[in-house]
Amino acid sequence: VGIDLGTTNTTCSVADSLPDGTAGQITPLHILQFLHPPGAQNCFGPHDVLPSVVGLGSDGTVYTGLRAKTAAPELLSQHFRIVRDIKRQLGNPSWQVLLANRTLRPRHISALLLATVKRSLDAAYPDAVIEKLVLTTPASFSSMMRQETLAAADIAGFDPRTIDLLDEPVAALLSSLIQTPSALRPTWSGKPVLVFDMGGGTLDASIISISDTSRTVEILATSRYHEFAGNDIDLELAALLLQRIRASHDYDGFLEIHPPVGTASPALQIGLGLLSVGEQVKLNLSQLLQNGPQVGGIQNKLNHFRSSPTFVVADLTLDFNVQPNPATVSLSALDLVEQLAPYMSPQGHQDRDIFVPVQQVLDRANIRLPVDIFLAGAASYFPLVRDALASYFGQTPHMLDPIYAVSHGAVLWAAMKQSETWHITETLRDSIFLKRRGHTFLEVLTHPAPIPSNIHVKVLDPEESFYFSQAAGRIRLEFFQGEAPQDPLLSLCHIEDLHLNRALGDDARLTHLAAKVDANKVFHFDLTFEDRAGALSASVSFASGGQRFFRPDNGSNPLKNLTLNGTSL
Secondary structure, three states: OEEEEOOOEEEEEEOOEOOOOOEOOOEEOOEEEEOOOOOOOOOEEEEOOEEOOEEEEOOOEEEEOHHHHHOHHHHHHOOEEEEOOHHHHOOOOOOOEEEOOEEEOHHHHHHHHHHHHHHHHHHHOOOOOOOOEEEEEOOOOOHHHHHHHHHHHHHHOOOHHHEEEEEHHHHHHHHHHHHOOHHHOOOOOOOOEEEEEEOOOOEEEEEEEEEOOOOEEEEEEEOOOOOOOHHHHHHHHHHHHHHHHHHOOOOOOHHHOOOOOOOOOHHHHHHHHHHHHHHHHHHHHHHHHHHOOOOOOHHHHHHHHHHOOOEEEEEOOOOOOOOOOOOEEEEEHHHHHHHHHHHHOOOOOOOOOOHHHHHHHHHHHOOOOOOEEEEEOHHHHOHHHHHHHHHHHOOOOEEOOOOOHHHHHHHHHHHHHHHOOOEEEEEEOOEEEEOOOOOOOEEEEOOOEEEOOOOEEEEOOOOOOOOOOOHHHEEEEEEEEEOOOOOOOOEEEEEEEEEOOOOOOOOOEEEEEEEEEOOOOOEEEEEEEEEOOEEEEEEEEOOOOHHHHOHHHOOOOOOOOOEEOOEEO
16 A cells, blocks of 8 residues: 655555565555535545545534535534644644644644545455555655654554655656656666655655666655645735735725624635635646747746736635625736746745755755656646746656656555565765753764664763753653754754653763664664663654554543544544
8 A cells, every 4th residue: 555645635556465576556546535515415435536634523523535625614614623734734743723622733633634545445445454555755754754644644543563654756756667667767777866746735856766777766865844835836826816806996805804703713714715716726827838838937938928918817706605706806827927936946035946955955966967857746747847947957857647656656665665676775864963951962863874774872971961850750852853053954853751760860961872763764762861870771762652642642542433524433
């Protein structure tokens, strides 16, 4: 099984495990989800993709799927909470939502999406056993985000012993092997290629080499975490749309209408409506760019629309829970392209343009130009993105399946992993640092190191050790990930509250530390503390560990007894 747990959409692909260890025909799973209004005939049914949108009812009713997305304003008026883009919040300790007297965190919302997929697998293959599940993540996901992804799968009911994580760009590139036999890809086999993976919520760039001879997938470099992606294009267009609505002579103030007492605020309804219309404007603009003159480069497109004015009409009547006036807004293609142009140009919009991760990965791999370019993720199909990359590199990128490339490639890797005929090689590009109170950051795992790594042992002298709050034997450790302590992108990757079996003395210090990173790029540490009373050992693992993920919720699974798409969990 391969699952692409996307920010915008989730897909799943499956294949039979053949006797020779290879995968049989790879097919998409139709995912059972919320399609029609409650009470309607067949309100739950199969669809090829699962929109990663969750509707949370105050009574514990949960809806996932297409209608939770398209009818979001209507559900909000019925006191549902609508959660989108939860993938961006994985690892955020401050994000939470209360539902039926229980606290749900990003891992739980993700688990609801994965539980929807699991039910569909169980229904489609009632007698099958999952031998290997490959769950994909952005290449730039931190250890904490990977930990939370594993936790979500565990909570959803998948056997954690069967799960491997795989970077989305690698999965996408592997999918090309399904259609292209090795004899037909001599131009890039064993050579560095760029995979530009732009989905709804994240943007990754990776330099990857696949060798048929050695049966090795080598990840030469990955970019840093970069949030500008397809949903942000929708936001930019929605912002422009908002300006034009308010500037219209027909505007009647529907955006500021206050609801009767006791009903849901329209703010979220209006916001979701604007996002929905922004997405539709993007699709209409995409169609216009696709069918219009094929001119190269953003500047050429701007010049074209200056000389040949063209308009996109946004229909506002379909996506708001109030009657809008004006009912339609006309936007010039020139204005739309000008709004997006800074994000499609090198150094066009500070650190948010699409070329930031591209330049990062080229620098990290120490190459000037890749042999070939592959585009993955639905947002990479947007003509402005595709054209900007083609102009930048002077070659036409190969387009991978925008919907199923990642989940298909994940299934293929599951079979490769099971047969033990292929392997991935990668080098850790960031170090791990431990925050010390009153001292500089302590480097506890040094790059470069192979992934998975050997155990690195560090013996600390009194100058390197640091001091803790010793109340009741509790110690808080904060780990950061980055190239150096001065790295502007240094980020918190894990917080661990250790509970020792006794309080440490005033002379306590950290004396030994053993560190490693596993194949899922999750970090593990063994620590030894010493004081006058002797030594104390403790372990910190950024990995999935069953009930430890339920611990903040008083030892129980907070999803238990919720109703997901009509059936109790």
